[in-house]
Amino acid sequence: MANKIITFLEQRNGILKKSSLETAKEAVKLASALNYEVEAVAIGNNVEDLESVGKYGIGKVTFFKSESLANYSSSAYAALVSDYAKTTDADILLFSNTAMGKDLAPLVCVKLAAGILMDCVSLEVSSGEITATRPVFAGKALVEAKITSQKKIFTLRPNVFNIGELADNKAEVTAKNVENPDLRTKVVEVKKSEGKLDVAEAEIIVSGGRGLKAPENFHLVEELADTLGAAVGASRAVVDAGWRPHSEQVGQTGKTVSPNLYIAVGISGAIQHLAGMSSSKYIVAINKDKDAPIFGVADYGIAGDIFEVLPALTEEIKKIKG
Amino acid sequence: MKIAVCVSHVPDTATKIVIGSDSKTIDPNGVTYIINPYDEFAVEEALKTKEKLGGEVVVISLGKEANKETIRKALAMGADQGVLLKDDLQRDPVAVAKALSEEIKAQGAELVFFGKQSVDYDNSITGQLTAEMLGYNCVSVVVDLKIEGSKIIAEREIEGGREVVETSLPAVITAQKGLNEPRYASLKGIMAAKKKVIEEKPAQQSGKTLEILKMKKPAMKQPGRIIGTDKTAVAELVRLLKEEAKVI
Numbered sequence: 001m002a003n004k005i006i007t008f009l010e011q012r013n014g015i016l017k018k019s020s021l022e023t024a025k026e027a028v029k030l031a032s033a034l035n036y037e038v039e040a041v042a043i044g045n046n047v048e049d050l051e052s053v054g055k056y057g058i059g060k061v062t063f064f065k066s067e068s069l070a071n072y073s074s075s076a077y078a079a080l081v082s083d084y085a086k087t088t089d090a091d092i093l094l095f096s097n098t099a100m101g102k103d104l105a106p107l108v109c110v111k112l113a114a115g116i117l118m119d120c121v122s123l124e125v126s127s128g129e130i131t132a133t134r135p136v137f138a139g140k141a142l143v144e145a146k147i148t149s150q151k152k153i154f155t156l157r158p159n160v161f162n163i164g165e166l167a168d169n170k171a172e173v174t175a176k177n178v179e180n181p182d183l184r185t186k187v188v189e190v191k192k193s194e195g196k197l198d199v200a201e202a203e204i205i206v207s208g209g210r211g212l213k214a215p216e217n218f219h220l221v222e223e224l225a226d227t228l229g230a231a232v233g234a235s236r237a238v239v240d241a242g243w244r245p246h247s248e249q250v251g252q253t254g255k256t257v258s259p260n261l262y263i264a265v266g267i268s269g270a271i272q273h274l275a276g277m278s279s280s281k282y283i284v285a286i287n288k289d290k291d292a293p294i295f296g297v298a299d300y301g302i303a304g305d306i307f308e309v310l311p312a313l314t315e316e317i318k319k320i321k322g
Numbered sequence: 323m324k325i326a327v328c329v330s331h332v333p334d335t336a337t338k339i340v341i342g343s344d345s346k347t348i349d350p351n352g353v354t355y356i357i358n359p360y361d362e363f364a365v366e367e368a369l370k371t372k373e374k375l376g377g378e379v380v381v382i383s384l385g386k387e388a389n390k391e392t393i394r395k396a397l398a399m400g401a402d403q404g405v406l407l408k409d410d411l412q413r414d415p416v417a418v419a420k421a422l423s424e425e426i427k428a429q430g431a432e433l434v435f436f437g438k439q440s441v442d443y444d445n446s447i448t449g450q451l452t453a454e455m456l457g458y459n460c461v462s463v464v465v466d467l468k469i470e471g472s473k474i475i476a477e478r479e480i481e482g483g484r485e486v487v488e489t490s491l492p493a494v495i496t497a498q499k500g501l502n503e504p505r506y507a508s509l510k511g512i513m514a515a516k517k518k519v520i521e522e523k524p525a526q527q528s529g530k531t532l533e534i535l536k537m538k539k540p541a542m543k544q545p546g547r548i549i550g551t552d553k554t555a556v557a558e559l560v561r562l563l564k565e566e567a568k569v570i
Contacts, residue, residue, distance in 0.1 A: 110454035115531025
């Protein structure tokens with residue numbers, strides 16, 4: 001038994017994702033608690049500064065490189081990661097619970113005959129066993145579980161695991177050119193939503209609901225979001241009404257989010273919405289109705305007219321941002 | 323072409339979750355169960371594909387007797403036949419995928435639809451696991467789908483955009499909201515569904531990979547503070563966010 005953990009480093013446009021660094025740091029912690037070795041795997045064409053993962057405690061990175069792997073290909077990526085895990089006899093693999101991680105980890109799981117726990121918010125080691133905690137029912141409950149098979153895969157929720165202190169080390173990067181990757185499934189184009197931050201990744205989210213009264217009033221939410229460098233979110237009601245795209249929906253049939261700051265504007269707080277955002281570190285609610293359920297989860301609230309409060313808030317934040 | 327669509331039977335999203343007496347599952351008392359919301363998009367896409375390319379749609383659900391309501395709903399929308407794989411494996415996605423893949427293989431379906439996730443255990447991987455077990459190609463979280471011959475062009479949602487994915491049949495597609503507008507079952511459809519056969523069989527058993535230790539409610543947030551009722555409270559709010567919460 002090799003007693004090895006592999007952590008997958010996700011890149012988009014050649015840049016490592018922050019969530020992958022959180023996952024790498026957690027892999028190092030886990031390896032130390034289990035007395036395992038840890039290393040990282042990356043796939044792409046030109047990925048910037050892979051050595052920098054040394055700062056998170058990773059000593060070794062294997063980088064599978066090919067022009068045709070610059071974009072994601074589930075068939076090729078899954079084959080490379082699982083073959084590498086087999087070669088190194090790794091028992092534990094960590095991925096971020098991102099669009100790519102959620103697509104890739106299950107394919108690797110089958111190839112390795114592993115067990116899998118998705119979207120973990122904590123991993124605890126006791127007597128050499130890992131207990132994972134993951135939200136279910138969009139966060140209305142939590143499950144503690146362990147994987148009973150030899151090979152184990154965990155995906156970690158972004159924005160939850162602290163990076164903490166960084167070391168002053170560089171990782172040793174070994175690039176391996178990939179000949180003839182399996183491109184049965186490949187991304188031929190990436191369409192970006194123009195200049196927008198995604199709620200799943202943002203550290204601050206400003207979300208609007210029916211209290212905004214009309215789609216044209218959403219500019220108030222957008223202006224505050226721009227000022228804060230935040231993503232724009234939306235409640236189900238306004239998505240179903242066609243005011244906002246589904247990609248912005250926060251809640252049980254939208255995205256479950258855990259930002260540092262969640263500002264709910266004109267959202268009363270249906271149970272499905274609360275489920276999706278209540279694990280945010282700080283919640284601000286601005287809503288006319290002081291009895292709205294959103295105030296039950298908010299750290300700070302203003303029970304007032306959003307058309308008056310929101311522009312004032314944007315101005316005040318502009319002031320401190322200089 | 324034989325098209326399969328896998329559906330799960332889940333608590334209504336408005337359900338308040340109460341932990342059951344075993345501390346491992348929810349208390350089902352008073353819970354209304356519905357077809358998993360994302361599976362409605364999967365059923366609709368299966369029906370649209372059948373209307374375009376011909377063939378037959380089989381609905382497969384794994385679970386208990388009550389899952390028949392959800393199968394019946396898909397039959398009323400227009401699916402041709404239903405299969406209930408009786409078991410209680412829902413908390414182990416690998417075991418669920420194994421049972422589903424065996425049935426899909428037996429059905430000879432070349433194209434399989436799933437919802438992108440079930441809104442109960444939120445794993446969002448059953449489709450991908452099943453695809454890999456079958457050796458099929460897979461595109462998950464799909465918001466746009468074109469099938470021409472055996473070629474598939476699908477758009478999947480990612481952070482801040484979409485990926486356009488090219489692949490081919492046989493394949494598994496997992497449906498995201500936005501892929502289509504699910505149709506309502508017509509009265510004719512509901513009547514016809516009553517006559518359609520739902521085949522029942524035991525789910526294939528395979529090794530479990532997970533052990534659920536405990537289910538619990540998340541820690542309650544401390545009740546917050548209402549700082550004010552108009553814009554005069556804004557300065558204080560910004561001060562608290564900056565100095566107390568340190569989030570801006």
